[in-house]
Amino acid sequence: xxxxxxxxGRRVVVFGVxxxxxxxxxxxxxxxxxxxDLVLVVRSEKRSDEVKKLFPETKILVxxxxxxxxxxxxxxxxxxxxxxIAGICHSIAFADYSDGIKPFHETxxxxxxxxxxxxxxxxxxxxxxLRPCLTPDASVVTISISTTKMASESYGFxxxxxxxxxxxxAFLAKSFSNFSQVRFNAVGAGLLKTSASAGIPGYVDAxxxxxxxxxxxxxxxxxxxxDTAVFLLSPRSAGINAQTLIVDAGMAIxxxxxxxxxxxxx
Numbered sequence: 001x002x003x004x005x006x007x008x009g010r011r012v013v014v015f016g017v018x019x020x021x022x023x024x025x026x027x028x029x030x031x032x033x034x035x036x037d038l039v040l041v042v043r044s045e046k047r048s049d050e051v052k053k054l055f056p057e058t059k060i061l062v063x064x065x066x067x068x069x070x071x072x073x074x075x076x077x078x079x080x081x082x083x084x085i086a087g088i089c090h091s092i093a094f095a096d097y098s099d100g101i102k103p104f105h106e107t108x109x110x111x112x113x114x115x116x117x118x119x120x121x122x123x124x125x126x127x128x129x130l131r132p133c134l135t136p137d138a139s140v141v142t143i144s145i146s147t148t149k150m151a152s153e154s155y156g157f158x159x160x161x162x163x164x165x166x167x168x169x170a171f172l173a174k175s176f177s178n179f180s181q182v183r184f185n186a187v188g189a190g191l192l193k194t195s196a197s198a199g200i201p202g203y204v205d206a207x208x209x210x211x212x213x214x215x216x217x218x219x220x221x222x223x224x225x226x227d228t229a230v231f232l233l234s235p236r237s238a239g240i241n242a243q244t245l246i247v248d249a250g251m252a253i254x255x256x257x258x259x260x261x262x263x264x265x266x
Contacts, residue, residue, distance in 0.1 A: 005234035008035035010135075011083050012233055015041045015065075015126065016091035016143075017051050021195050023143055024091035026226035028055060034230065037083070041074060065092060065122035066114075075129035085133045087233040090126060090142040093119040093196075095158045101202060107157040115158060120165040127172055127184070137181045140172070141232045143225070144186040146248040152206065166244050173242040183241040185232045190220040190248030212260055214249045224249070 012031050016024035017040050024040075031038050032055075040060045042048050048060050063074040078085065095115045123142050134140075145155075148163035165186065172184040191210040197203050211219045228247050231237050246252070 005034050007234050010086035011037040012087035013039045014089045026222045027229050030226050030230045071129045084135045086135050088140045090123045101156050115161045119161050139233045140184045142186045144188045146188045146190045170242045186244040187229045188244040188246040189225045214251045215254050220249045
């Protein structure tokens, strides 16, 4: 097997595998294909048992990122292995839509701060907890969204949360540059068919629109996002730092597609 991505034998820690359809699962599978030494971190013991069926030979740790003591314990467990970590992939997000999607101005403080804590601050906390284990040239990648400026009603209050996540890249890259060459980047993914997204009210209709708006008339594939994440995790992307790499299959250029416009004129 050729090692074009230079990840063979290098340890990469992936957070957020939920099921076989999740972005993190596709990333983990691809990392195994290129020979990486994979570690998975999941939210609960129940989730660990489920994920073990998908990745039976892989080391799995449990860490609920809402609890700092669990983050600290996870960091200590990985440090005890004495294996340098060459990459971290953060694929964690949560928003409480139990009351449905409401107008943005009705977002509650509790909802917003919980989403910030799990979806954004966890990226900072994980990076800090694993800092002693990172190789000097490690790559840290998070999964974001393709645009945080479009007011998509079906995405509720998560776009501003993802904007904070995107902004954190620059500040983490700068602060880590004082003692290392560790890089921080994000994959700005377009709409995907995942179990988590299917649970967002109105998301399916938005996905169907995306299929029409994408120039190839085919939705973005989760594997395409995973491939980009693995590239960013690899030394082959060494010149990319503090960036959000948009992966939307060209949707952003095609909102005025003739077919879409003609349907509205009918």
